[in-house]
Amino acid sequence: MSRRPVAQINLQALQHNLARVRQLAPQSQVLAVLKANAYGHGLVRVAQALSDADAFAVARIDEALALRTGGIVKPIVLLEGFYEAAELPLLLANNLQTVVHNELQLQALEQAALDGQLKVWLKIDSGMHRLGIEPAQFDDFYRRLWQCSAVLPGIRLMSHFCCADEPGSDRTLQQLAVFTDLIAGKAEQRSLANSAAILAFPQSHAEWVRPGLMLHGISPFIDQIGTAHHLQPVMRLSSRLIALRKVRAGERVGYGGHWQAACDTTVGVIAVGYGDGYPRHAFNGTPVWLNGREVPLAGRVSMDMITVDLGPNAQDKLGDEAVLWGPELAIERVAACAATIPYELLCNITPRVDYQYLL
Structure with a gap:
């Protein structure tokens, strides 16, 4: 892994x-x-x-x-x-x-x-x-x-x-x-x-x-995704869940306390951040694909990590794969949640990311 x-x-x-x-x-x-x-x-x-x-x-x-x-x-x-x-x-x-x-x-x-x-x-x-x-x-x-x-x-x-x-x-x-x-x-x-x-x-x-x-x-159109044109996404960017935190209603998460829990919940920490090319200015609520569902970004993006709200009944485990964008989650949606365009997300990927080529 x-x-x-x-x-x-x-x-x-x-x-x-x-x-x-x-x-x-x-x-x-x-x-x-x-x-x-x-x-x-x-x-x-x-x-x-x-x-x-x-x-x-x-x-x-x-x-x-x-x-x-x-x-x-x-x-x-x-x-x-x-x-x-x-x-x-x-x-x-x-x-x-x-x-x-x-x-x-x-x-x-x-x-x-x-x-x-x-x-x-x-x-x-x-x-x-x-x-x-x-x-x-x-x-x-x-x-x-x-x-x-x-x-x-x-x-x-x-x-x-x-x-x-x-x-x-x-x-x-x-x-x-x-x-x-x-x-x-x-x-x-x-x-x-x-x-x-x-x-x-x-x-x-x-x-x-x-x-x-x-x-x-x-x-290339701001209000559409590639599959609408019978295109297939080529890149699938993923990482892993590395920590789970119980958070009570009203508690805040991340730098500046940028996100506040509306109820008792579990927050997951995923090993990706702006040091890898994930957009620093992604909004709270930006979707991440985890275990067959979308979970929302919760708190500011850090250099090496992001946090997501897994919900009060989360069954996720350490090591679970999280997809930042790919076939499961269109990069166009992530870009819109960071007030940018897919071009910038792709060009900002850093050498810290491993590349795997699938034939």
Whole structure:
């Protein structure tokens, strides 16, 4: 029995979710987004399990190099591109593709003396106002990239939606119209759709889709869970009950006496805390799955422990497994109880947690 929290990663569920992406976007190639340690699931192991993806995307070059070191040979795209010209030979040597989103990157490519050519994705700011060239810059960038000797012919065109996770918003259709009008007549392959757009905006799928969160079985929509979209949760985070305490009505539990017992009850202590990545600001009442039922968080989250109200007739025993999120308890619900999003919970998991990969 592990003394540490355990994150079980179900690789069959991961593959199921990739197949679900292909059902939703059957005419598109899949650029699987694995940034931030594959959303906390383990970069190389997830890439190995997603061997049916057409290519992978990461944010930064160190993530791409970790994939290459781990034996991944499929195309890898740097979503933030390169930071300085000195990185270009490294990109070429490792067969990495780069996004171009600013003038300095374009100039570096134009001035580069490389032994080969790089595959480039040109990012257009259609309304996100984060990365990407202005629409007014498109014709100039497009022409210069086609003329650049360091760039492989056949650049790809991309943009990113800011409100695709709000299906009622008109911003996504506005961005799609800006992008479509701008590149009219161009034959290059396109990529716009993230997880939310794959689910809610099929007209945005184009030649490449970019699923990230949904590959891990999680809904990108704040009021839904992944199973509503026929996705399967990939991570199951669990720990163990390490203490039982009888608490009388009116007594308080935890730092600051943040929770007060309404009646005589039993409080259970579970070996997980913000030092493991469990959300520090989870509210009283946040559910935990224990012995076939939900029990509520009772008191503030500590570095190494949480306390839950087991009820006055509790039959739970030391060593019983508690599930913090997983198939039994949707991570979307836990995130809502901590006033955050599932992305943050996944990315905050620390090295104190043991990972187990289920084939």
